[in-house]
Amino acid sequence: MTGAHPSTKTYFVAYIVLLALLALTVAVAYIPLGAGNMLAALTIACIKAAVVVLYFMHVRYSSQLVRLSIGAGILCLAILIAFTLADYQTRGRIPTRLEDPPPLEMR
Amino acid sequence: MATVAHHFDDLEQQREACTFGMWVFLVSEIMFFGGLFAVYMADRYQYPEVFIHASRTLDVVLGTINTAVLLTSSFTMALALAAAHEGRRRALVLWLLATIVLAGAFVAIKASEYAAKYEDHLAPLMDSGALDQSLTPEPEKLFFGLYLTMTGLHALHVLIGIGVLTALTVPAWKGRFDRDRSLAVELSALYWHFVDLVWIFLFPLLYLIDRSA
Numbered sequence: 001m002t003g004a005h006p007s008t009k010t011y012f013v014a015y016i017v018l019l020a021l022l023a024l025t026v027a028v029a030y031i032p033l034g035a036g037n038m039l040a041a042l043t044i045a046c047i048k049a050a051v052v053v054l055y056f057m058h059v060r061y062s063s064q065l066v067r068l069s070i071g072a073g074i075l076c077l078a079i080l081i082a083f084t085l086a087d088y089q090t091r092g093r094i095p096t097r098l099e100d101p102p103p104l105e106m107r
Numbered sequence: 108m109a110t111v112a113h114h115f116d117d118l119e120q121q122r123e124a125c126t127f128g129m130w131v132f133l134v135s136e137i138m139f140f141g142g143l144f145a146v147y148m149a150d151r152y153q154y155p156e157v158f159i160h161a162s163r164t165l166d167v168v169l170g171t172i173n174t175a176v177l178l179t180s181s182f183t184m185a186l187a188l189a190a191a192h193e194g195r196r197r198a199l200v201l202w203l204l205a206t207i208v209l210a211g212a213f214v215a216i217k218a219s220e221y222a223a224k225y226e227d228h229l230a231p232l233m234d235s236g237a238l239d240q241s242l243t244p245e246p247e248k249l250f251f252g253l254y255l256t257m258t259g260l261h262a263l264h265v266l267i268g269i270g271v272l273t274a275l276t277v278p279a280w281k282g283r284f285d286r287d288r289s290l291a292v293e294l295s296a297l298y299w300h301f302v303d304l305v306w307i308f309l310f311p312l313l314y315l316i317d318r319s320a
Contacts, residue, residue, distance in 0.1 A: 005188070005189065005192065006185075008186065008189060011182060011185045011186060011189070012182075014182075015178065015179070015181075015182040018178045018181075019175060019178060022171065022174055022175060022178065025310070025311050025315065026167065026171055026315065029167075029311070029315035029316075029317070029318040029319075030318045030319055030320075031319060032317075032319035033319075037315075037316070037317050037319075038151075038312075038316075041311035041312070041315055042308075042311070042312075044311070045307050045308050045310075045311055048307045049304055049307055049308070052181060052300055052303060052304055052307065053300075053304070055185075056181050056182075056184075056185045056296075056300045056303075057296075057297055057300045057301075062126070063123060063127075065123070065127050066126060066127060066130050069127065069130045069131055069134055070130065070134065072134065073133075073134030073137045073138065074137075076134075076138055076141075077137055077138060077141040077144075080138070080141050080142070080145050081141070081144065081145050081148055084145045084148065084149055085145075085148055085149065085152065087149075088149045088152055088153065089152060
């Protein structure tokens, strides 16, 4: 009934990896990357999340049903954020009437 | 839970169904926090400089320590579950208590951070004026409102988690959870790891927007 689960050694390795990624996240924040900063931070956060989900939460050893549920959740979240941003980022740039020129400045 | 509830065929199906149910709940929680993340994304896009500026008022040392504390608590929770699966009663209680203590440390550090913000009047309904006189205060209030709401909602989840784990320790001590009967520990572990997951995203988005001076 327990299902397969990782060994203590695997948990420990995952933990060390997470701490290393945490150090990396903080270090990268001090490098001037401009817009790349958020991308780098989120990428590292996603890797950390993957480690937690796959190993600590046993999803690597879980059924397809569980994986499908997680995938569906991530898809819904992606739709939420993508469409919200699509709205905000295109405001003012698309003229509401054919005769109106787009405004010079959006923000 | 060595007994199989009547609507399940066997122990494995019971466990699978409970795990699935827990994940459906966690996915709904992802959407719950997701709404706040969407607001954050839109606001950060609108006011990038203000967000950078306001983010730098957060204590990155405390934030990093707190992240490490939560990551460690996830580790101890995983060890607790392993102990439950192997019927090691004492180890289970030990790791549960370790997780609870770490969670408490997280909340304590958060409380001290909130107190610091309160002293600086950087809280909702407290009129501080702008951090930088060249900027208007409204976008900053957006950041601090988001900071308080997102970390506050997260801290509430941590407190609930502490309650759940505390409720597990007494039956754990009495040997209630062992090889085939540790479903409650399994599901609580899933909840706890989820709480850690949310913070993994909150930390860089709130504390580390851009620290290159």
